[in-house]
Amino acid sequence: MKTPSEENHDLIRWLDDEMTVGERRAFEANWQSDPELAAEAESMRWLSERIKAHLPAEIPVPHADFFNSQIQARIAQMEVDDARERAETAASTSSRFLWLRLPWLAGAAAAALAIVGLVWTQSGSSGCSTILSTYTPNPSMKAQVIEHVDAVATVLLLEGLDPIPAEKKVVGFHVHHAESDAEVATTTLFDENGAVLAVVALNAQGQPQMLK
Amino acid sequence: MSAAPAATDPVEQQLDVDLVIRSQAGDTRAFDLLVTRYRSRIYAMTYHLVRNDTEAWDLAQEAFIKAWRALPNFKQDAAFYTWLYRIAHNVTCDWLRKKKIQGDGEFDDEHTNHRAMPGSRTMPQGFDTPDRAIKRQELGQRIDQAIARLSVDHRQAVMLREIEGLSYEEMAEVMGCSLGTVMSRLFYARKKLQEMLKDTYENPI
Numbered sequence: 544m545k546t547p548s549e550e551n552h553d554l555i556r557w558l559d560d561e562m563t564v565g566e567r568r569a570f571e572a573n574w575q576s577d578p579e580l581a582a583e584a585e586s587m588r589w590l591s592e593r594i595k596a597h598l599p600a601e602i603p604v605p606h607a608d609f610f611n612s613q614i615q616a617r618i619a620q621m622e623v624d625d626a627r628e629r630a631e632t633a634a635s636t637s638s639r640f641l642w643l644r645l646p647w648l649a650g651a652a653a654a655a656l657a658i659v660g661l662v663w664t665q666s667g668s669s670g671c672s673t674i675l676s677t678y679t680p681n682p683s684m685k686a687q688v689i690e691h692v693d694a695v696a697t698v699l700l701l702e703g704l705d706p707i708p709a710e711k712k713v714v715g716f717h718v719h720h721a722e723s724d725a726e727v728a729t730t731t732l733f734d735e736n737g738a739v740l741a742v743v744a745l746n747a748q749g750q751p752q753m754l755k
Numbered sequence: 756m757s758a759a760p761a762a763t764d765p766v767e768q769q770l771d772v773d774l775v776i777r778s779q780a781g782d783t784r785a786f787d788l789l790v791t792r793y794r795s796r797i798y799a800m801t802y803h804l805v806r807n808d809t810e811a812w813d814l815a816q817e818a819f820i821k822a823w824r825a826l827p828n829f830k831q832d833a834a835f836y837t838w839l840y841r842i843a844h845n846v847t848c849d850w851l852r853k854k855k856i857q858g859d860g861e862f863d864d865e866h867t868n869h870r871a872m873p874g875s876r877t878m879p880q881g882f883d884t885p886d887r888a889i890k891r892q893e894l895g896q897r898i899d900q901a902i903a904r905l906s907v908d909h910r911q912a913v914m915l916r917e918i919e920g921l922s923y924e925e926m927a928e929v930m931g932c933s934l935g936t937v938m939s940r941l942f943y944a945r946k947k948l949q950e951m952l953k954d955t956y957e958n959p960i
Binding site: 551554555590591593594595597598599600601604605607611613615617618619621 | 895898914916923942945948
């Protein structure tokens with residue numbers, strides 16, 4: 544004798560045409576002696592047909608063109624993000640630049656920026672900033688610029704500095720682009736969000752000075 | 756029976772294969788064509804599950820984005836639409852789990868004004884008189900309301916079977932459960948619908 548669960552499954556399998564021919568015949572033969580089962584089967588069949596008729600398998604997407612264009616835009620953005628991530632990963636794993644992760648060196652370099660005082664930058668045709676020249680007030684110091692295109696990194700290497708105490712926290716910044724105003728002889732440095740990082744001008748002696 | 760939710764026409768299937776290969780090579784234009792081919796079906800699926808236009812739209816988008824991400828790993832051992840459908844189903848179910856949507860939630864009539872696409876395999880055949888058309892619409896709304904009141908598991912079972920025409924084996928795979936559970940969910944989902952729509956059966960609209 545079948546359990547109630549098995550009987551329920553038989554009804555479902557009959558309804559969904561998941562029975563073999565033999566199983567189907569045997570199931571339908573029971574209807575003669577079990578009118579309740581026959582009524583149940585008929586009721587479920589009626590319901591199944593109505594559901595199929597009323598629930599569409601396809602519904603037009605509202606604003607279909609925008610739907611597609613949004614997907615394309617998101618894919619494009621993902622490609623950009625992936626490329627940036629790959630570049631950052633390459634930069635962080637490259638042994639050539641591993642030394643940059645040493646805390647005291649990073650601190651020294653960042654602190655040196657304040658000492659160097661001026662970094663002339665110019666926006667290139669690619670939209671990236673290029674350091675054209677550097678100035679060090681202390682003649683015993685030497686500044687060197689290293690650009691790494693693949694890593695999207697620019698390193699300012701300074702020689703002749705005193706070591707920075709390890710406990711000193713120094714936060715660096717990333718110059719995204721610069722704008723020069725010839726009229727007032729200033730150069731403004733911006734970060735990637737467009738915020739002003741520093742404003743540099745020449746004083747009466749022709750020496751650079753930080754205005755901000 | 757297995758009316759697998761994929762392109763069954765060999766020419767259409769080959770077109771899918773070609774578009775997938777181009778997409779895997781990074782051709783976003785080819786992927787855009789795949790989106791256009793299947794967006795209505797994926798959107799219908801997400802809509803039937805979440806019962807909300809905006810959420811269904813976002814989830815359908817998310818499904819296509821995830822598919823793009825996963826395309827390099829797609830071996831074409833299944834039809835593209837079947838594979839895409841599973842992604843969309845998982846995206847939607849994850850969202851439902853997070854939102855903890857329950858079947859006894861309130862139903863919003865504003866979200867039931869969709870119509871089947873002309874030519875859709877579920878489109879009723881023939882023409883209705885105005886009176887009959889209104890009655891059919893009323894029945895459609897009653898069915899919508901009843902399905903919206905099912906639990907998520909039961910709603911999924913009804914959708915996968917009645918709308919997408921998946922076999923029990925395919926349903927078990929998509930839902931991540933046994934064949935016995937598939938049949939039990941189908942049975943109890945239909946029993947609940949039967950109770951909620953009893954009057955329309957006894958006094959046909």
